[in-house]
Amino acid sequence: MSRTFKTLHVALFIAIMLLTSLIALAKLGGYRAPKHPDLLDGELTRNFEHYYDEQFPLKQAGINLWAALEYLAFGEGRAGLVIGEDGWLYSDEEFDPVANGQRQMRDNLALIRGVQRQLEERNVHLLLAIIPAKTRLYPEHTGAHHPSAQQDSLYPRFHSAVREAGIAAPDLLGPLQAGKQQAPMFLRTDTHWTPEGAEVTARALAEVVRSAVQLRGEPQEFVTETVETRDHEGDLTSFLPLAPLFESLLPRADRLQQRETHSAQDGGGDLFGDSDLPVALVGTSYSANPNWNFAGALRQSLKRDLANHAEEGQGPLVPMLKYLQSDELKNDPPQLVIWEFPERYLPMNSDFTEFDPQWLASLKGNGEQQKLAASSR
Known part of the structure; x- marks a missing residue:
């Protein structure tokens, strides 16, 4: 970028800030503080913020204008977003190396092995x-952005480590790569997969299960139906605050086929009427969010009902640790636990403050960190 363009960019920013500051100062003349405000609990601050939000209509316009300038001039959004080509958006978690990622990877692998021991x-x-990762399945849309060496090697290292530990983890990249020839496997503007991607994954997992485990109970038929096809506002578009003034600049919305799965016998009754469920699903928003219908796709492919213990916004480790301590596992253990685990979470830190540190340490086990570290290399 030329020095002249940079100068114009800074000058425009200063002009916008000056104009909005003058308008804000003019609006301050009408502010009336509450009588006898309690200064200790922040009442005066909250009152002023409320007045500012109501009386300063250019606040949102300023946000939109600056976001549009960043987007058009530099091809950037807020921190956390990577803008690819053809309307594709990515999370920077799939590109940037994680600080202390190697150490955290060893800790998380030790926890995964501990989970296996507890279930065994x-x-x-x-x-x-x-x-x-979305970048691994759709690298052709990342443009000039490329994942770091740490992120690029993560998927094969993850598989190698758990294979050495004797944990069953089928390769899902191949089926998803084949599936994307027929339908999108991930959403362009979202971090998550499509219902079609969830269905392809469910079929691949069910094939592995059938060859390894004879699930108890009689097979059940489940039916999946598309209830509506609608525009979907991807979670990554929140990093591009262009609406409402410049909403037309946003990448076009994804088309989402909303699906629902129900038992063929009862035509959509209670799926959880049978307490003796042979399968439990644990994981992240890939499994918990009904938009993707992953749990439903698994029911149909496995021909068995299941209990869904996945949670949104917690990562894959915290829901599993909760499940290990749950009464459901203690009183009604399933035959099989399917643990959905996005690869990008392996080197990431998790909030374990609700768990006993001594229990976590015992779960990792003596020598497991060193063993798994060696296998991950």
């Missing part, structure tokens, strides 16, 4: 569903 003690099989 209850005669429960563990199937790890490692979800490939």
Whole structure:
């Protein structure tokens, strides 16, 4: 970028800030503080903020204008977003190396092995569903952006480590790569997969299960139906605050086929009427969010009902640790636990403050970190 363009960019920014500051100062003349405000609990501050938000209509316009300038001039959004080509948006978590990622990877691998041991003690099989990154499945849309060496090697290292530890983790990249020839496997403007991607993954996992485990109970038929096809505002568009003034600059919305799965016998009754469920699903928003219908696709492919213990916004480790301590596992253990685990979470830190540190340390086990570290290399 030339020095002249940079100068114009700075000058425009200063002009916008000056104009909006003058308008803000003019609006301050009408402010009336509450009588006898309590200064200790922040009442005066909250009152002023409320007045500012109501009386300063250019606040949102300023946000939109600056976002449009960043987007058009530099091809950038807010921190956390990577803008690819052809309307594709990505999370920077799939590109940037994680600080202390190697150490955290060793800790997380040790926890994964500890989870396997805990389930083995209850005669429960563990199937790890490692979800490939969006950048790995759709590298052709990342443009000039490329994942770091750490991120690029993450998927094969993850598989190598759990394979050495004797944990079943089928390769899901191949089926998803084949599936994207027929339908989108991930959403362009979202971090998540499509219902079609969830269905392809469910079929691949069910094939592995059928060859390894004889699930108890009689097979059940489940039916999946498309209830509506609608525009979907991807979670990554929140990093481009262009609406409402410059909404037309946003990448076109994804088209989402909303699906629902129900039992063929009862025509959509209670899926959880049978307490003796042979399968439990644990994971992230890939499994918890009904938009993707991953749990429903698994029911149909496995021909068995399941209990869904996935949670949104917690990552893959915290929901699993909660499940290990749950009454459901203690009183009604399933035959099989499917653990959905996006690859990008392996080197990431998690909030374990609600768990006993001594229990976490015992879960990792003596020597497991060193063993898994060696296998991950």
